[in-house]
Amino acid sequence: MKLFPVRGGIHPDYRKDATSEKPIVALPMPAVLHILLQQHIGASAEAVVSEGQHVKKGELLGRAQGAVSAPVHAPTSGLIKAVTRCPAPHPSGLDQLTVVLEPDGKDEWGDLLPPIKDPFAATTDEIALRVAACGIVGLGGATFPSSVKLNLGKIHKLEMLLLNGAECEPYLTCDDRVMREFADEVVDGARIMAHALGTPKIVIGIESNKPAAIKAMTAAAEKVTGVVVAPVPVQYPMGSERHLVQAITGRETPIRKLTADIGVVVHNVATARAIHHAVRFGRPLINRVVTVGGGAVAEGKNIEAPIGADVQDLIRFCGGLRESAHRFVNGGPMMGQPLPSLNVPVIKGMSGILALTKKEANEHAPQPCIRCGSCVTTCPCGLVPVEMAAFIRNDKLDMAARSGVQDCFSCGSCSWICPSHIPLVHYFNYAKGALAAQDRDARKIDRTKTLVEARNARLEKVAEAKRAAAAARKAKTATPESDKASA
Amino acid sequence: MTMLPEKSGPFTHAETSVTRTMTLVMAALVPATLFDAWLFGWPAIFLFITTVGSCMALEALCLNLQGKPFDRALSDGSAALTGWLLAMSLPPWAPWWVAFIAAVFAICVAKHIFGGLGQNVFNPAMVGRIAVLVSFPVQLTAFLAPHPLFAAASPGFMESLTITFGHAASLDSVSAASALGFIKTELSRGVPVSESLTKIPDLMDMAMGARAGSFGETSAVLILLGGLFLMAKKIISWHIPVTVMGTLFLMGSLFNAVDPGRFEPGWFHLVSGATFLGAFFIATDYVTSPVSKEGQLVYGFGIGLLTWVIRTFAGYPEGMAFAVLLMNALAPIIDHNIRPRAFGRTRKGEPLAVRGDQ
Numbered sequence: 001m002k003l004f005p006v007r008g009g010i011h012p013d014y015r016k017d018a019t020s021e022k023p024i025v026a027l028p029m030p031a032v033l034h035i036l037l038q039q040h041i042g043a044s045a046e047a048v049v050s051e052g053q054h055v056k057k058g059e060l061l062g063r064a065q066g067a068v069s070a071p072v073h074a075p076t077s078g079l080i081k082a083v084t085r086c087p088a089p090h091p092s093g094l095d096q097l098t099v100v101l102e103p104d105g106k107d108e109w110g111d112l113l114p115p116i117k118d119p120f121a122a123t124t125d126e127i128a129l130r131v132a133a134c135g136i137v138g139l140g141g142a143t144f145p146s147s148v149k150l151n152l153g154k155i156h157k158l159e160m161l162l163l164n165g166a167e168c169e170p171y172l173t174c175d176d177r178v179m180r181e182f183a184d185e186v187v188d189g190a191r192i193m194a195h196a197l198g199t200p201k202i203v204i205g206i207e208s209n210k211p212a213a214i215k216a217m218t219a220a221a222e223k224v225t226g227v228v229v230a231p232v233p234v235q236y237p238m239g240s241e242r243h244l245v246q247a248i249t250g251r252e253t254p255i256r257k258l259t260a261d262i263g264v265v266v267h268n269v270a271t272a273r274a275i276h277h278a279v280r281f282g283r284p285l286i287n288r289v290v291t292v293g294g295g296a297v298a299e300g301k302n303i304e305a306p307i308g309a310d311v312q313d314l315i316r317f318c319g320g321l322r323e324s325a326h327r328f329v330n331g332g333p334m335m336g337q338p339l340p341s342l343n344v345p346v347i348k349g350m351s352g353i354l355a356l357t358k359k360e361a362n363e364h365a366p367q368p369c370i371r372c373g374s375c376v377t378t379c380p381c382g383l384v385p386v387e388m389a390a391f392i393r394n395d396k397l398d399m400a401a402r403s404g405v406q407d408c409f410s411c412g413s414c415s416w417i418c419p420s421h422i423p424l425v426h427y428f429n430y431a432k433g434a435l436a437a438q439d440r441d442a443r444k445i446d447r448t449k450t451l452v453e454a455r456n457a458r459l460e461k462v463a464e465a466k467r468a469a470a471a472a473r474k475a476k477t478a479t480p481e482s483d484k485a486s487a
Numbered sequence: 488m489t490m491l492p493e494k495s496g497p498f499t500h501a502e503t504s505v506t507r508t509m510t511l512v513m514a515a516l517v518p519a520t521l522f523d524a525w526l527f528g529w530p531a532i533f534l535f536i537t538t539v540g541s542c543m544a545l546e547a548l549c550l551n552l553q554g555k556p557f558d559r560a561l562s563d564g565s566a567a568l569t570g571w572l573l574a575m576s577l578p579p580w581a582p583w584w585v586a587f588i589a590a591v592f593a594i595c596v597a598k599h600i601f602g603g604l605g606q607n608v609f610n611p612a613m614v615g616r617i618a619v620l621v622s623f624p625v626q627l628t629a630f631l632a633p634h635p636l637f638a639a640a641s642p643g644f645m646e647s648l649t650i651t652f653g654h655a656a657s658l659d660s661v662s663a664a665s666a667l668g669f670i671k672t673e674l675s676r677g678v679p680v681s682e683s684l685t686k687i688p689d690l691m692d693m694a695m696g697a698r699a700g701s702f703g704e705t706s707a708v709l710i711l712l713g714g715l716f717l718m719a720k721k722i723i724s725w726h727i728p729v730t731v732m733g734t735l736f737l738m739g740s741l742f743n744a745v746d747p748g749r750f751e752p753g754w755f756h757l758v759s760g761a762t763f764l765g766a767f768f769i770a771t772d773y774v775t776s777p778v779s780k781e782g783q784l785v786y787g788f789g790i791g792l793l794t795w796v797i798r799t800f801a802g803y804p805e806g807m808a809f810a811v812l813l814m815n816a817l818a819p820i821i822d823h824n825i826r827p828r829a830f831g832r833t834r835k836g837e838p839l840a841v842r843g844d845q
Contacts, residue, residue, distance in 0.1 A: 367604075368603065368605040371778055
């Protein structure tokens with residue numbers, strides 16, 4: 001398959017060997033699960049269970065609210081201990097509304113939605129509704145509700161479903177294992193999605209450092225028609241959907257547009273598998289594969305963990321820590337988030353838990369920038385990080401915005417390569433947050449202004465009407481007098 | 488347990504550091520330096536030690552005056568590298584005070600007055616060199632034919648000490664013009680370039696370095712080796728060296744084809760003077776060159792062109808240092824105007840058009 005070059009990028013030390021040959025193992029059911037109601041982009045789910053209620057596996061715990069939202073389900077049968085606020089795996093460490101479930105050990109399935117007998121005869125709405133009902137979100141980490149993306153075929157002319165199996169983040173091997181062990185399920189899920197989207201073609205992009213996954217997926221793809229496996233170059237951030245689309249199709253997604261605007265919809269491989277389960281068996285998304293790795297973990301593993309299991313439980317299942325970890329990361333080391341604590345639950349978007357040693361993190365105090373230009377060369381978005389950071393450091397956010405800081409998707413290539421160890425992404429994340437806040441304020445002011453102007457106009461109109469009425473009255477009372485005078 | 492996440496990712500980092508970069512550049516300079524130390528003998532070695540030592544001492548002094556920790560800044564290797572490049576740009580038998588004054592201009596004036604590491608607009612080593620070149624033209628153009636270490640005609644250790652540190656004896660007996668200087672002088676006497684070219688060392692000797700010139704500029708081959716090493720290590724890229732040398736070669740060849748009596752040929756421009764040293768080690772200085780590859784192409788072209796113009800039409804035989812400083816001044820403008828095209832945008836910064844809605 002002909003591939004197209006992608007700008008910039010880096011070649012970090014992949015360190016996938018520690019877990020890539022470890023088959024997926026199921027986590028023994030923990031004593032308690034904390035299921036967050038907000039595990040996705042969009043509106044939070046609304047709890048439909050209450051304290052003391054007994055639920056079965058797969059039963060609805062929280063229902064979706066609004067167009068962009070996703071429900072959450074019980075990963076096992078048990079007792080609802082509470083619906084309360086608990087710490088979330090978010091860098092802020094703030095609490096979020098959580099359903100606390102105590103498993104009863106029976107792991108008893110409740111009533112599931114009936115399987116869709118022939119998905120290829122089903123309508124887009126049927127499939128999208130099913131995917132929505134099963135709480136499936138993008139498992140690559142973005143956690144965007146998948147059903148919304150399945151409807152894109154209605155408003156865009158799509159040519160291709162691109163399945164993202166790049167897994168370009170170092171350490172992570174969960175997608176690799178899913179492709180190797182469940183290739184048929186992934187391909188079936190992809191075909192169901194392609195049917196819903198109305199795309200004739202399915203391409204599965206896999207970085208060429210995963211030969212076993214490429215082999216397994218190729219074998220699965222050969223059993224059906226219209227599915228092609230495309231090995232893509234090992235180049236971080238190949239897993240960024242816009243860049244993967246460019247590598248495969250040569251098309252560049254215009255800024256602030258979707259890949260769907262250029263005819264391609266991208267889904268993660270694990271999402272495809274979840275959709276297979278939802279459509280063929282009616283099973284909601286209640287567990288996911290998480291890579292637990294990093295040099296500080298006794299034995300790295302790929303764990304199929306129920307949503308809501310404690311991060312601490314997963315690390316304990318890996319034999320605990322062999323040395324004290326310098327950093328704990330939720331996700332990959334490049335774009336992952338720092339974990340505020342180990343007492344936070346697994347969520348749908350959690351692809352990895354990393355306990356990194358000091359040596360692996362290789363952090364140093366920042367030094368002056370020597371303008372080496374490495375950040376410019378590596379930026380896959382064609383930005384000039386050195387310039388943006390200088391603007392931000394001098395609090396010139398408008399200038400930083402003009403030089404494109406909002407185009408940055410925080411892939412971290414610039415920070416990774418910087419010989420002066422300048423935390424560039426940290427600057428950019430700060431600026432993006434501050435600019436978004438400014439934007440919100442500006443919109444608020446605008447809205448207030450519009451409202452005030454509308455009110456003034458209304459009052460003016462009322463006053464005008466009053467004046468007119470008064471004038472008319474006056475005219476009325478004046479006329480008889482003038483009549484009298486003339487008489 | 489609670490951990491405070493005080494920073495955004497990434498949580499892994501390449502094995503890059505300022506010290507590593509500077510050390511690799513110095514490592515790349517080692518072969519040429521050793522060769523030239525041998526070629527020009529003890530005085531060159533003393534000059535080298537004086538220049539590097541002055542630069543490091545002045546760096547420590549400047550940092551100390553600013554109340555900054557000077558141990559760390561010294562260990563980053565930037566001052567040592569500046570001293571090294573400065574030494575290589577001086578005539579090998581120059582007296583110690585020339586080296587010291589050059590170091591003052593390089594470190595104190597060009598670097599620290601502008602704000603220290605990473606903040607300087609002009610290449611410190613070249614500022615140092617130009618300052619002494621315009622102040623002491625006699626000492627700075629007193630090149631000499633190679634006097635290899637331990638050769639019969641070369642000065643011994645003690646004698647060399649007086650050359651560098653004592654009252655400078657007249658160098659007239661040993662001095663020789665650099666090839667560029669020789670041709671310029673001959674041209675001013677009315678001897679056409681095509682004729683004087685026959686009297687300079689042949690191409691091979693020029694490339695290998697057995698010729699008169701500054702301490703570090705004579706061996707094009709060893710400098711090239713160092714430059715290729717830096718490219719292999721991804722410290723520098725091809726953009727600046729190729730455009731500098733390519734422009735110089737093209738301009739030389741083009742005008743030489745028109746009038747061989749007036750203009751030196753392209754190959755001569757390549758192997759003489761500081762072309763290789765300048766193209767691989769001076770023009771590629773991170774701080775003072777544009778940050779984008781696109782900008783570097785323009786920058787390299789400018790240096791090549793200006794070097795050729797200065798060599799051909801100006802009073803000085805060699806123009807590399809001036810050309811670098813002139814383009815240093817333009818680097819911020821180049822950076823401002825020539826930038827990579829952002830993903831999903833046109834060169835002007837507008838979003839790309841979606842197919843079908845143009």
